[in-house]
Amino acid sequence: MVYINNFTVSREIHEIEYMYNNCKSTNINSMLESFQDGNTVWSVPKKTVPGDVVIFLCAKSAYKNISAASSHLSDCYSKDFFDFINEQKKLYKQYSGYLLGYGVVNSIPYYDDEDNRWYSVIDRLQKIETPVHFDDFKMFIAINKFASVTILKDEQWERLKWLINQNNPDLFPNASAPDIKALEQEFREAVRKEESKPLEQLKKEAKKKSSQPSAYNVSTKVYFRDPTIAAYIKKRADGYCQLCGQKAPFNDKNGEPYLESHHIDWLSKGGMDSVDNCVALCPDCHRKMHILNDTNDIKHLKTKILQE
Ligand SMILES: [Zn+2]
Ligand SMILES: [Zn+2]
CATH class of the missing domain: 1.10.30 (DNA Binding (I), subunit A)
Structure with a gap:
């Protein structure tokens, strides 16, 4: 199994304070530190087995969450805690919405009563030096905002590896480029899905959107005709x-x-x-x-x- 772990940070200042008192970190800096060590212990789905690949995505909402939490900061917190929150804010601002890295599960999960979660050792951690933004793959991988885990189909993983490799050339050199026909087909399907919305809603949503689309070289077959x-x-x-x-x-x-x-x-x-x-x-x-x-x-x- 290959899955995306969509991690975030609490919107509640007291929960972040609890983390601060216990380990002086939140998900983001413990993740970044783990990349240096090459391994981590992280929450996993119960059915995880050794060999599963975990891809770490810092949730798009994470920066919003920490901003919301920090609006509840008051004078009763120490200066150190203020500094900590500011550092975390900076990190989440930089990484929210990005795939940061991936690793391989190396132990059968164990249950932690206090957290109500399953944990596994994840090793062979690799940082994605040029992180890939959620917007670049949301077309072919729907991340559920409420669940922290999205299981990937083989072709989604292949596509994602290829996408990661575009800006990190050594990570997955063998990932095959997507077929242009398949991409066009997906685009047409996505348009059709959008078309089911009422005109006024579409107008509102479309007007909000404007971007320089990301572009990639894909493979295409050329026929030498007579x-x-x-x-x-x-x-x-x-x-x-x-x-x-x-x-x-x-x-x-x-x-x-x-x-x-x-x-x-x-x-x-x-x-x-x-x-x-x-x-x-x-x-x-x-x-x-x-x-x-x-x-x-x-x-x-x-x-x-x-x-x-
Ligand atoms: Zn023709
Ligand atoms: Zn004709």
């Missing part, structure tokens, strides 16, 4: 789309009717680059084939080719 076939297909179409029968919508810079070649059985699905599998389409129809790939259209194109 230029003879491509030229013949164009000439055969003679300036008319082979699906809708309309004239090409414009001429290209050389004054040639603009049409796009399309493989009826897609190359990506093992289709051949051959004259019986290739047609010339107007951009609208080409899009349509890639979005709908309607069986009637396919039939239409195949008979059309046979007639040529």
Whole structure:
């Protein structure tokens, strides 16, 4: 099992004070110190087993929490405690919303009666030197705000490793880049989900959002197509789309009717680059084939080719 441990800090000043009195630390600095030691004892899900991978995420809400807690500071606290809170605030400001590192569970969990939690030894801790922000992976991993643990599917872990590796090149050099088609598919699904919201709500939410999107190089396959076939297909179409029968919508810079070649059985699905599998389409129809790939259209194109 691979899971994200979404840790935070209390909103209650007396709880932080309790931590301060006991160990002079909160989750964040004990986490950062553990990275130096290479191991830690941390709360884990009951069903954890040795070998599980734990990824540590400092909750997006953590900075808000400590700010809320510090608004309850009063003169009755010592200067040392004030300093401690300020240091913690700084740390949470820097790390809230970021993946900090990961480790491997190395012991069967044991139950702590006082905390009502299970704990395990986690070793082989690795700090992620350039932490990855939650916004960069929230599209494919939904972190439950209320639960501290999110279990990852294999493909999510693979994607996350790849994402971490973008800015930390030595951590997961073998993680494979996501497929561009899969990314586009996920994006379309996410849009569809958003579309279910009422217009006014969408407007409000969309207006609040504005960002420079993060960008990554992903892998994409390139097919080396035969230029003879491509030229013949164009000439055969003679300036008319082979699906809708309309004239090409414009001429290209050389004054040639603009049409796009399309493989009826897609190359990506093992289709051949051959004259019986290739047609010339107007951009609208080409899009349509890639979005709908309607069986009637396919039939239409195949008979059309046979007639040529
Ligand atoms: Zn057309
Ligand atoms: Zn195509």
